[in-house]
Amino acid sequence: MRIKLILSYDGSRFYGFQVQPNQRTVQEELEKALKVLHKSKEKISVISSGRTDSGVHAVGQCVHFDSPLSIPDHKWPYALNSLLPPDIVVRQAETVDESFHARYGTSWKEYRYFIDTSKHPDVFRRLYSYHYPYPFELKAMQEAGNLLVGTHDFTSFCSPKSGKENKVRTIYKLEWEKTDEGLQMIIVGNGFLYNMVRIIVGTLLAVGSGKISLDHITDIIEAKNRQAAGKKAPAHGLYLWQVNYDN
Amino acid sequence: MRIKLILSYDGSRFYGFQVQPNQRTVQEELEKALKVLHKSKEKISVISSGRTDSGVHAVGQCVHFDSPLSIPDHKWPYALNSLLPPDIVVRQAETVDESFHARYGTSWKEYRYFIDTSKHPDVFRRLYSYHYPYPFELKAMQEAGNLLVGTHDFTSFCSPKSGKENKVRTIYKLEWEKTDEGLQMIIVGNGFLYNMVRIIVGTLLAVGSGKISLDHITDIIEAKNRQAAGKKAPAHGLYLWQVNYDN
Numbered sequence: 122m123r124i125k126l127i128l129s130y131d132g133s134r135f136y137g138f139q140v141q142p143n144q145r146t147v148q149e150e151l152e153k154a155l156k157v158l159h160k161s162k163e164k165i166s167v168i169s170s171g172r173t174d175s176g177v178h179a180v181g182q183c184v185h186f187d188s189p190l191s192i193p194d195h196k197w198p199y200a201l202n203s204l205l206p207p208d209i210v211v212r213q214a215e216t217v218d219e220s221f222h223a224r225y226g227t228s229w230k231e232y233r234y235f236i237d238t239s240k241h242p243d244v245f246r247r248l249y250s251y252h253y254p255y256p257f258e259l260k261a262m263q264e265a266g267n268l269l270v271g272t273h274d275f276t277s278f279c280s281p282k283s284g285k286e287n288k289v290r291t292i293y294k295l296e297w298e299k300t301d302e303g304l305q306m307i308i309v310g311n312g313f314l315y316n317m318v319r320i321i322v323g324t325l326l327a328v329g330s331g332k333i334s335l336d337h338i339t340d341i342i343e344a345k346n347r348q349a350a351g352k353k354a355p356a357h358g359l360y361l362w363q364v365n366y367d368n
Numbered sequence: 369m370r371i372k373l374i375l376s377y378d379g380s381r382f383y384g385f386q387v388q389p390n391q392r393t394v395q396e397e398l399e400k401a402l403k404v405l406h407k408s409k410e411k412i413s414v415i416s417s418g419r420t421d422s423g424v425h426a427v428g429q430c431v432h433f434d435s436p437l438s439i440p441d442h443k444w445p446y447a448l449n450s451l452l453p454p455d456i457v458v459r460q461a462e463t464v465d466e467s468f469h470a471r472y473g474t475s476w477k478e479y480r481y482f483i484d485t486s487k488h489p490d491v492f493r494r495l496y497s498y499h500y501p502y503p504f505e506l507k508a509m510q511e512a513g514n515l516l517v518g519t520h521d522f523t524s525f526c527s528p529k530s531g532k533e534n535k536v537r538t539i540y541k542l543e544w545e546k547t548d549e550g551l552q553m554i555i556v557g558n559g560f561l562y563n564m565v566r567i568i569v570g571t572l573l574a575v576g577s578g579k580i581s582l583d584h585i586t587d588i589i590e591a592k593n594r595q596a597a598g599k600k601a602p603a604h605g606l607y608l609w610q611v612n613y614d615n
Binding site: 129130131178198202207208209210211212240241242243244245247249 | 376377378425445449454455456457458459487488489490491492494496
């Protein structure tokens with residue numbers, strides 16, 4: 122049986138999603154819990170919609186795995202949550218067709234980035250939003266964001282460490298919104314490159330503070346050079362919010 | 369100069385407010401930061417509105433101390449926050465009259481208790497609200513709460529470890545409200561005994577689940593016996609929300 126899971130995790134104490142030698146990762150914890158649940162000697166491999174970086178959170182990461190167990194869908198979260206550490210929570214499980222693939226089947230992903238704009242940081246949000254107590258022009262940030270919507274080569278907004286050759290991605294939506302704590306940026310696209318959302322946030326904040334002019338955004342895209350864009354915003358403000366599949 | 373501070377702290381990693389040998393406490397961290405700021409050999413003693421237990425949070429704890437430094441009020445938070453660990457944040461400072469006393473001058477205090485009633489815990493709130501995924505009758509919980517409002521001897525709602533002899537306190541307000549994550553209980557009173565809010569929450573949840581009947585609340589008060597009331601709810605849902613002074 123192929124099982125699809127939707128899970129949240131607090132990225133603070135993880136070295137990202139994907140298994141790394143000698144580091145605590147979400148994938149490793151998931152596979153450990155599945156091994157115990159299956160009383161299995163073999164590893165139960167988990168495939169995700171994509172990795173998240175060290176320190177990045179997830180509200181709706183999606184993974185799949187194959188299991189010989191016949192556990193009803195609504196019982197999978199209880200079974201796994203009882204074995205997982207408290208910073209990972211399985212929210213939902215669904216038995217899916219063998220053709221479902223958490224990585225290759227994605228049609229779009231949504232990320233959100235939270236910013237605490239208060240003078241002194243909210244102590245309860247310090248691990249969950251980026252404290253940025255500086256003046257900003259929200260209108261300019263939104264206009265700069267609008268220039269990124271559509272299909273572009275995002276080389277300038279991608280870590281040079283990325284292994285991906287094709288850096289063309291489509292952004293369907295990029296919206297800044299005011300929240301109780303300050304700001305959030307909602308971004309939806311067909312795929313995101315290494316550090317892409319964090320570099321976009323950093324660049325748009327630089328537009329908001331006047332360090333980068335709005336006119337310059339098109340030049341930055343065209344430069345196809347990481348040096349052209351702004352700094353990347355810190356990991357702990359970023360959330361993989363939801364992953365969508367066509368069928 | 370006497371300085372009044374309003375501060376927030378994340379209680380998760382503190383052994384309460386008050387200095388304890390060999391334990392990390394809020395008071396110790398504050399006094400350490402003040403000592404560095406004053407380049408002082410002498411300890412700068414901090415007086416709070418009252419201690420909070422191990423694991424209990426504060427949104428608006430209030431303290432005072434005396435200082436020879438003439439720092440403008442709005443600069444105190446920056447000066448102290450730069451020296452404090454990230455789980456304590458000074459939100460506001462005010463130069464007050466020598467007659468101000470953070471402990472003896474309080475007129476009322478407000479606590480709030482947060483409950484996450486979702487089926488599977490919100491991973492980002494796990495340290496900041498009590499996960500209680502069980503059915504409850506909110507109306508009964510409110511009616512039971514109404515019986516506690518007023519002036520009563522709260523011996524039944526106080527840890528037997530309390531050193532206070534007079535256990536009569538007045539509750540001005542006790543309200544349950546629905547929130548995005550589930551529930552909050554707001555309680556305002558002229559003073560609270562050791563574990564009092566947590567025992568009230570635990571008892572009212574027991575009323576909500578039918579384990580304690582509404583009729584029984586008056587008997588519990590009259591029993592003046594901790595055994596008569598319900599279990600105490602966990603510390604990590606509780607916040608000292610604000611402290612009020614008459615002048």
